[in-house]
Structures are given as structure tokens and as C-alpha cells.
Amino acid sequence: MINIINLNKKFGELHVLKDINQTIEEGEVVVVIGPSGSGKSTFLRCLNLLEEPTSGEIILEGVSITDKHNDVNRQREKMGMVFQQFNLFPHKTVLENITLAPVQVKGLTKEEADRKAMTLLRRIGLEEKANTYPNQLSGGQKQRIAIIRALAMEPDVMLFDEPTSALDPEMVGEVLEVMKELARDGMTMVVVTHEMGFAKEVGSRVIFMDEGRIMEEGTPKDLFANPQNPRTQDFLRKILV
Amino acid sequence: MGIFDLEFIAQYYKYFLRGTGVTLSVSFFGVVFGTMVGVILSLMKLSNNKLAKGLSTAYIELVRGTPLLVQLFIVYYGFPMFLPFEMSRIALGTVAVLLNSAAYVAEIIRAGILSIDRGQMEAARSLGMTHSMAMRFIIIPQAFKNILPALGNEFIVLIKESAIISVIGIHDIMYNADTLRGITYRPFIPLFYAAILYFIITFTLSKLLGIFERRLRAGDQYN
Numbered sequence: 001m002i003n004i005i006n007l008n009k010k011f012g013e014l015h016v017l018k019d020i021n022q023t024i025e026e027g028e029v030v031v032v033i034g035p036s037g038s039g040k041s042t043f044l045r046c047l048n049l050l051e052e053p054t055s056g057e058i059i060l061e062g063v064s065i066t067d068k069h070n071d072v073n074r075q076r077e078k079m080g081m082v083f084q085q086f087n088l089f090p091h092k093t094v095l096e097n098i099t100l101a102p103v104q105v106k107g108l109t110k111e112e113a114d115r116k117a118m119t120l121l122r123r124i125g126l127e128e129k130a131n132t133y134p135n136q137l138s139g140g141q142k143q144r145i146a147i148i149r150a151l152a153m154e155p156d157v158m159l160f161d162e163p164t165s166a167l168d169p170e171m172v173g174e175v176l177e178v179m180k181e182l183a184r185d186g187m188t189m190v191v192v193t194h195e196m197g198f199a200k201e202v203g204s205r206v207i208f209m210d211e212g213r214i215m216e217e218g219t220p221k222d223l224f225a226n227p228q229n230p231r232t233q234d235f236l237r238k239i240l241v
Numbered sequence: 242m243g244i245f246d247l248e249f250i251a252q253y254y255k256y257f258l259r260g261t262g263v264t265l266s267v268s269f270f271g272v273v274f275g276t277m278v279g280v281i282l283s284l285m286k287l288s289n290n291k292l293a294k295g296l297s298t299a300y301i302e303l304v305r306g307t308p309l310l311v312q313l314f315i316v317y318y319g320f321p322m323f324l325p326f327e328m329s330r331i332a333l334g335t336v337a338v339l340l341n342s343a344a345y346v347a348e349i350i351r352a353g354i355l356s357i358d359r360g361q362m363e364a365a366r367s368l369g370m371t372h373s374m375a376m377r378f379i380i381i382p383q384a385f386k387n388i389l390p391a392l393g394n395e396f397i398v399l400i401k402e403s404a405i406i407s408v409i410g411i412h413d414i415m416y417n418a419d420t421l422r423g424i425t426y427r428p429f430i431p432l433f434y435a436a437i438l439y440f441i442i443t444f445t446l447s448k449l450l451g452i453f454e455r456r457l458r459a460g461d462q463y464n
Contacts, residue, residue, distance in 0.1 A: 050363050077369035087364035091383050100378060101368035146364075153368055 001026045001188055002047065002157065007056035009042055009212075016042045018212040020056070024157075029189045031199040031220070034209035035235060040192045043209065044161050047190065048079045061156065077105060080150025084162040086142040088134040088149070094121070095130040098149045106153065113152070120148040124178055140171030144178050151182075158182065160191040196240065200224060208232045249430055253421055260417035261438055267335045267413065268400045268442075275339035275399065276392075279346025286351055297347065304344035309405055313337040317409045334406035342399045349395060353388035354380055386457050393450035397443045404439070414438050 002024040009017040016039045024030055032040045045051040047058060049065060049072050057066050065075040089097050098120065099113035108116075121127040124144045134142055143163055150158060160179065164172045176198050183189060183202040193199065199206050200220045207217045208229070216229040224240075227233045285297035304312065316337035320328065328336075357380050365375035407416035418435035422428045 048367055050367065073366075073369050073371050076367060079367070081364075081367035083360060083364060085358075085360050087358075087360040089361065089364070089379055089383075091386070101365075101370060104374055104378065105369040150368070 001028075001061060002190075003057075003059040004047070005057040005059070007043075007046060007058065008054045009039075009046055009051060010054045016212050017046065017053075020214060022207075022214070024188065024190060026156075026188055027186050028204045029183045029187075029191065029202050030205050030207060031203040032190065032192045032207045032209060033194070033196070033199065033235070034215075038209045039212040040209045041161055044159050044190060044192050047157075047159055048076050048081055050081070073105075077153055078156045079159055080153060080155035080157070081159045082143070082146050082150055082161065082163045084165050086134075086139070086146045086166070088142055088146055090134050093131050093133055094126070094137070094145055097134065097145065098152045101149075102152050117148075117152055120151060121145075124148060138171060139167045140174045143167065143171075143175045147175075147178055147182075157188045157190065160189065160193065162192050162194070164193065164195055194239065196224070208235065210235070244430065244433060246430060249425070249427075250434075253425075253431075256417040256421055257414065257434060257438060260412060260414035260435075261442070263331065263411060264400070264403055264413040264415075264439075265442065267331065267338060267403050267406060267411070268396075270335050271338040271342055271399050271403065272396050274335075275342035276346050278339065278343035280350060282343055282347035283350040283354065286347065287354060301344045301347055304341055305348075309337075309341050309402055310408070312341055313405060313409060316340065330409060331406075331411050334403075334409055334411045338399060338403050338406065341402075342395065345395050345398075346392065349388050349391045350384070353384035353391075356387055357383050389450065389454050389457065393447060393454075396450075397447060400443055400446070401439060
């Protein structure tokens with residue numbers, strides 16, 4: 001579904017991603033782990049060109065999105081993204097946050113978009129928040145709404161950039177629950193996270209990154225129980241205590 | 242003969258009325274077109290196009306670095322030399338004021354746009370919106386709310402500074418007050434009334450903007 005070929009990213013002198021090659025299949029839940037500064041967030045952000053790769057190619061469903069001749073906006077519609085800091089639009093109500101892109105980008109009517117948004121809100125149990133503004137919500141609620149805002153565009157892939165890192169501990173669970181449900185429904189997902197429990201439970205593959213390279217990958221079972229690369233062993237030892 | 246000399250007012254109020262009309266219309270067109278030009282300049286300065294960026298930066302620096310009086314004379318004497326059509330004195334005065342204000346407005350708007358967290362642009366783009374859609378629906382509405390006080394301040398400055406157009410013979414409040422000084426040989430009274438008129442205009446505007454700002458803030462309930 002997504003082919004990543006020789007992806008490189010440099011910020012000036014800093015070489016953040018080094019020759020990344022990956023294929024992400026439909027329905028996979030790929031969890032990317034690694035120490036901070038390992039390039040995992042940059043890797044994710046390159047997938048929908050929030051960061052422009054320095055070299056290499058990214059092919060989504062057979063269409064190169066790094067090719068300048070292709071309309072990146074059309075490709076981005078197929079990739080939903082959830083951010084660490086939620087990035088809800090503070091001047092729009094929850095409902096408007098969800099319906100803005102479907103109406104403006106996909107050309108849905110307001111009624112259709114509203115109906116779909118309400119269905120999504122009901123799924124996460126927040127339909128009574130439809131007309132409130134984001135700053136009246138808790139972090140966990142904000143992030144769940146950010147997830148369904150991305151889902152409202154009916155993407156083929158969902159990208160998560162440390163979706164629970166900015167949350168109070170007691171709110172992490174509710175967000176992970178929504179993500180797990182998505183995974184069970186067969187959504188293709190790429191998740192950068194420190195939640196190893198999530199990786200073990202729903203991850204189909206775990207990628208360990210360090211210093212801009214993919215050091216090791218495998219099923220969660222293999223990678224967590226029997227890491228081969230010394231760096232992976234070191235990292236897991238530090239976080240799993 | 243006190244400060245509120247009814248006889249004086251009865252005799253000369255028409256000077257003040259006409260002057261107020263002129264000041265208001267120059268200010269109005271100065272604010273409206275100055276803001277339009279300012280928006281364009283700020284977008285140029287924020288764009289990735291080097292030429293647009295350079296032109297806009299140079300313009301803003303030049304305008305901010307030279308006196309309005311000099312700019313006024315340059316427009317007043319310079320423009321007619323290059324324009325294929327005639328422009329009235331008042332139009333030239335308005336152009337000078339708006340070109341000056343545009344530079345300041347541009348910087349205010351640019352700062353407002355930059356003050357919006359870049360996560361907002363990223364979220365909008367990740368949903369498939371184009372750059373201009375994101376600007377229109379997400380960035381500019383939020384920036385606008387933030388810059389309204391600074392923009393209102395700039396409008397008030399413009400109204401006050403517009404008094405300078407009296408030196409090229411535009412019959413605004415200041416010019417007419419000065420005329421009355423000549424007619425009556427009384428320097429203080431006409432200037433005092435002129436000051437009151439300017440104050441009424443700017444104070445009213447600042448109150449109106451205050452109401453408008455509160456309305457906008459009411460929309461987001463918290464904050």
C-alpha cells in the first residue's frame with residue numbers, strides 16, 4: 001500500500017533519515033519505536049509530506065507522492081494524521097472541526113458532513129460535545145476528536161505521531177481504546193509511540209529506529225521478547241525496566 | 242469670549258463640518274485601501290517567492306524609514322509626472338496616507354499570521370486542504386482576532402497623521418482650523434476645536450473597535 005524507497009531527509013547538515021526502505025501493507029498496524037531524536041517522527045511526517053524528503057520516493061497505492069507532477073493534496077486526503085498536540089482548530093466548534101475538510105475538500109454538503117460527523121462522535125461517545133469549542137474539552141477528548149476529524153475524510157491510512165505523549169496519564173487509555181478499535185476494524189496504521197502495551201496488543205509489526213536508520217523490525221512478540229540488535233536490546237531494557 | 246465661544250461657533254462651524262468630512266473620507270479610504278495593500282504586502286513578505294519577498298521587504302523598510310511628510314511630497318509632486326491621468330489633490334493626499342499605512346498594516350498582519358502555531362497549518366494540510374484554504378479557514382480568522390487591537394491602533398494613528406495632508410492644501414480639519422486662525426487672528430480657539438474634533442473621531446472609533454473585539458471574543462467563550 002505504501003512503498004518507501006531510499007528515503008533520506010536532511011535538515012541542513014543534520015542527516016535525520018538515512019536510506020529508509022519500507023513497505024507497508026494494507027491492514028497492517030506498524031508501530032515505530034525508538035529513542036528521541038531517532039528520526040521516527042520525521043519518518044512519519046515524510047509519509048504525508050509535512051516534511052519534504054531530501055531524496056527518495058514514497059508511493060501510495062501506486063502513485064508517487066514525491067513526484068512533483070502529482071497533486072499532493074489529493075494524496076494527503078487518503079492519509080489521516082493525528083498529532084501529539086492534537087491541533088484542533090480553536091476557533092471552530094467540535095462539529096465544524098470535523099466537517100470543515102469534508103465540505104471544503106471533498107465537496108460534501110453540510111448536511112451529509114454533519115450526519116457523518118455525528119455518527120463518528122457517537123462512536124466515541126462525545127456527541128453531546130458537538131457544539132462546544134475545543135478549549136472546553138479535556139486532553140483525551142481533544143485527541144479522540146482529532147482522530148475522528150481525520151477519519152471523517154475516510155482515509156486509507158492513519159498516521160499517529162505520539163498521540164498519547166501530551167496526555168495526562170489517566171487519559172491515555174481512552175485514546176488508545178479508540179486506536180485499538182480502529183486497528184481491529186482493519187485500518188492501516190502507522191503509529192509512532194512509546195506505548196509498548198499498545199504495540200504488543202494490536203501491532204502487526206514493530207520497527208525500531210535509531211540515528212535515522214531502521215535498526216530492527218519484526219512482530220511485537222519477536223522484537224520485544226528476543227531483540228537481536230544490541231541497540232534494540234539497550235532501548236528496550238531502558239523503557240521496560 | 243471663553244473657550245466655548247458661541248458666536249465664533251455660529252459663525253464658523255461650517256469650516257469645521259467641511260473639514261471633518263474631508264478628514265473622515267481621507268481616513269476612510271486610507272484605512273480601507275491601506276489595509277488591502279497591507280494584506281497583499283504581508284502575503285508577499287511571507288511567500289516563498291524571493292522577488293515578492295524582496296519587493297515587499299524593501300517597500301516596508303523604505304516607508305517606515307522615511308518621514309510621512311517626505312512621502313506626501315513625493316506622491317504629490319512625483320505621481321502627476323508619471324500618471325497618464327489627472328488626480329485631484331485630495332486623491333493624491335489619500336494615496337500618500339494609504340501607502341504609508343499599508344506598510345505598518347503589513348507588519349501587523351505578518352506578525353499576526355506568524356503568531357499562529359504551525360501545528361494549525363499542518364493539521365489543515367494533513368486533512369487535504371490546500372495552502373490557500375488553510376490560510377482562509379484556519380490561519381487568517383485566528384490571526385485576525387489577535388491583531389485587531391494593533392490594527393485598531395494603526396487606524397487611529399492614520400486618522401491623526403492625516404492632518405499632515407493640510408500642507409498640500411487639502412481642506413481637512415487641520416487646514417480649516419489654520420484658515421480660521423488667519424481670519425480671526427485667534428490662534429487658540431480654532432486649534433482647540435480641531436483637537437476636540439479629532440478626539441471625538443478617534444475615541445468613537447476606539448470604542449466601536451472595542452465592542453467589535455468583545456463580540457469576536459464572545460464567540461470562543463473561554464480564553
